Amino acid sequence: MELVNGRPEDTAGRLEKEIRTYDFLDSLGVAYQRIDHEAAMTMEACEEIDKMLDATICKNLFLCNRQETSFYLLMIPGDKKFKTKELSSQIGSARLSFAKDTYMEEFLDITPGSMSVLGLMNDKENRVQLLIDEDVLRGKYIGCHPCINTSSLRLRTEDLLQKIIPAMEHEPIFVKLGTQ
Template sequence: MENQKQKVYDALDKLNIKYEVVEHEPVYTMEDMDRLGLPEKGTLCKNLFLRDSKGKRHFLVTCEESKKVDLKALGRQLGGGNLSFASEERLEKYLGLKQGSVSPFGLMNDTDHQVEFFIDKDLSRCKSLGIHPLENTATVFLSYKDLDKFLWDLDVDVIKIKL
């Protein structure tokens, strides 16, 4: 299997995006991330892969790791009705990711643009964002502006919301 992390690094390099990589043990939760002491490098991002009640619409929502997200209120805000976490099968199908590796970088695998991407406006004020590079054994730190540039290159509609 192709090195997923390298796929991200190559895409960032192609766009001349500056980033820093921190390799670490596999992490599956934000609590695991906090134990690594990474917040000093930048703002760690929490990424939620969600679906509507009918399973017709899929959403990737990125916010600051400590934000509490009310799925009922978020569903109303996104026009998706009742939201729930999508299954690992859907995560693999739409973003090519495994549980614990959810990331905006996964949108590079969504070539049919079936996943709607939403990012919390508050992240735009952060100096550096920490995001997994398709695997949960590393964290990439880059600027909000550079993440936006990466997603723009993928032709992803980045919808900014207030959480």
Template sequence: MSDNIINHIGREGLETIFRELGIAVKTTEHPEVYTVEQALPYISHLEGVFAKNLFLKDKKKKLYLFCAPHNVDIKLSDLAKLVGASGGLRFADENILQEKLGIKQGSVTVFGLINDTSHDVKLIMDRRLTDGTYSELYFHPMVNSASCGITPADLTKFVEHTGHEPLLVDISSLS
């Protein structure tokens, strides 16, 4: 499987892209974490919010990356209806995650979109990640042993650089 990610941008390449785009990130190193709950002890004291990132597919194998504040409780069936996903949403296989985003399970991040040059993955974001609700947003930098804080404006700049147009949704409307 590692062959799938050989030509993908990793953490060091991502940091280079941040510098080239003039994006300042605040990186917090921590042990490997595989869930939001495992990450929170290392970043919950920081200003802002840790993001939940889910790599999903629908029945027609269309791929989605869903990003929202970590404390959002969302049912995949509700999200599928909200975004018009065919036949519901389920988690995509790790080999597809590695192939499309160049990352492994436990490291799912919006930054993986830099590797989706064919734009096969549709980005779905809770609008609070871009509207200034939070001053800093924390995502893994392609690995699950660190978290990077980025401003909403710089997140928007990064996503625009990848060529992806996010579908902004109001997740709070589903509660």
């Protein structure tokens, strides 16, 4: 594994949604570094990758309310515990649970194990509300997948907040978890 600048030179064998992610970042003039690796399905599998990225690595949780009418993408530090009740009270939503994989694919064009804030670029109808735990923003860099879990990106936190999220037109709600 090697940390390289920007998109892959050869895109043969890469999924269209991954290429679309690089096109999106490049169109915004966002600099990023990339590591290609074996599929990383869990936070544990990402440990070596995380060391190379030297960035805040997020758990990205895809949640919904009981009625499956409101959907959320929660960015939380990888080492932080998630408590449904704590988040529910902050966003004024009844009981939250993990959303079905079919919604993840339909709304964000992402499959399980590849969840990423960058998937919001595919949510043109704004069906998913972005939630960001304040601790995610403490580091200079954020690590995430380019909508596929065989690569990982390092983005400047400042670019995520000032360029990427505004371009995706998803106004985040900032939450503070882990206080209870």
